[in-house]
Amino acid sequence: MLCALPDETVNTLDLLREYESRNITYVDPAGEWPIVWERAQGVHVWDDQGRKYLDLTAAFGVAAAGHANPKVVKAGQDQLAKLCHAMGDVHPHRLKAQLARELSRCTYERWTGTNTGKTIFCNSGFEAVEAALKTALLATGESGVIAFEGAYHGLGYGALSATHRGMFREPFKKQLKRFGHWVPFPDSKTAVRLMRDQVTRLFGEKKIGAVLIEPIQGRGGIRVADHGAIRWLSQICKKNRALLICDEIYTGFGRSGRWFACEHARVTPDVVCLGKALTGGFPLSACVGDAHCMDKAWPQANGEAIHTSTFLGHPVGCAMALENLKEIARRKLPARAEAMGKFLLAELNKLSAPVGYRLKACGYGLMVGLELTRGEEPASDECVRIMKNMLKRGFVILPEGDAGNVIGFIPPLTISQPQLKSAVRALAEELSLLRGDL
Template structure:
């Protein structure tokens, strides 16, 4: 039985004395390159609550960056992990395989879009999945160029840093980066120069002309896109744009890679965000929410593409670890049995209504966007000029933290508040978190 009640409790200031003590140990032994957004040290968590070492209970609107989608200490996940640990923890699938790996790949073949034959390969992280998707695309097509988009984020390895758009903190000083990566304009309705109504057509034309002029369609192995961009600011392209990109790729023999690392597994109200427009990618990368907090990632794609790579060309020591696979199967069961796609849409309705009220009251929210439980508010200091309000965003974030709500910011300009609550969070807890957000805005705005 758990002793964590699903309510916010503040026993000390945030962070408390014990967390402050642990933070000093972190500074002494952990690289400064590993940042901490909120130095509160968690000792236990369940559902939508994180309890720290000082006894404070914080409302979790981050889910470990979209990882604990089914909630911390999900009973199905805990039991599956317990059973698997009792059996064995590792053999390396490439040495002596096990059924759990197969079961995850079978589930991915069933769940991912499209009725074609599909195969998967399992890895540890989203960046690893993206890197392997590019390897597969290049090997299968015999082409080398990969096109990514402005504001995109795909990871922190050398190749994925090349794909990622934002310099700080992800790329600065780490180059040179992997070659044959090109960047096209993103369909960003709120900031499209001629306005959101023109965005779909003009952004598509800008994309195709960029590839034609700077890369050459015949040189392009793949186009990689987050159906809803994550770190870049939860940018949702206009309706129809992604489908046009997909059709254009097919026309030119270019593979479409959907990076669903942050948006996948019920987060947006569909199993995968690209399903919203019926887009069927050639390759898809998943991670984060797939395994209830355990490290697991996958590349899933058309069988002929996945089989184009020679034996031994894909893999890794820990990829598809049996404990992580067991957790993934239990997470998927929870998503199905508890209808978390529907729950994501309920959360969307609550968040967007509260954010719209806040926007009307404060006059500093220029755009509210997202789908499901992947919702964001872009803060500006001038609604007409759309001037990014990064300092205000940071101040609101800090005020939320001090009141015991774990929040996240993102965006190329550092001015986007993003909401990624576990899909198991209660309406009451979510409402309380939004009450705190109201208070934080009031404090930051003076």
């Protein structure tokens, strides 16, 4: 017989251990990780013990306009009470159309002054990437995709074929189709040169329909692509009739100090993938493409869409996104991210590396990473220890990068200078403790 257990008497992590599949929530045997989130507001999170934390992750970059932004929450609540589900590709609701128009306005209309954008709504980020990959195949007839070392595009079977890190693909490779080709991520002079050689060769040898790039790699370790290299990629795509797809799922909506990170390079991609900060907390993502390109790719439907899903363009997500976009614009969050990011980088650059270690701060806007190396080696274990200790001090912070040795600063864009300073001060103290390790 099913019975409701009184929540407060059951330990959440014990329940997860027993009833959630393995390999999802990591529960540290020593009890130092994770905390159980109870509520969040603005830049803060409270755990189930009532402890307060400064969130330097924006919960994977989602809470750009602050956790539980009152206007966004109200929009979601009102919509939930009115219409909490419509029919994806059959009987639509008004907000889906309005959000598609807003996404066109903040992307292609801003970028070109003439063209509009057309949207395919999806639920999570990887689906937006997969919609973009399908668009490229339909538009060009070619299946090959050039992606980049360190790339993270999500873990669905389509996106996984472009995600680089072996640990995600290896266990599933028997079911994966090989259409991704990885080339060096162009974040240094040498890498740009190697990347250009390899991309040129791939276009000569393979049937390439798309180049898929994060203008700033997030999970890859906050690595910024050279702007000239992105422009070169745009040109070589045009020359070869391939699509340039920018994955802005992490960087979008002000995170990098611009509405979208491709704007730093003054490049207009054929398709852009959006998610995370779009709604501020509801699983809704979007593949937005230049209308000409989208119309070339996607045929008119005759009653049955060839790409859709049950929850496509969810009304609650659309209501939240519309309000969230207004908040980002009204509070000028991209400009705020730029200013705060400069301040943060300057503070991080003042840190002195512990003896035997090296520190390197890098990033744009409020997408900043502090890389920690011991000699030439990534100081991964030290980073894990720092994360756990920062949590004890009241800061939620995550490592990025393949080796997990980049301390990521991805806070809500509403964070203040004193709050950033307090985080850097705590981090400095943690770093100073590493001295005794050698």
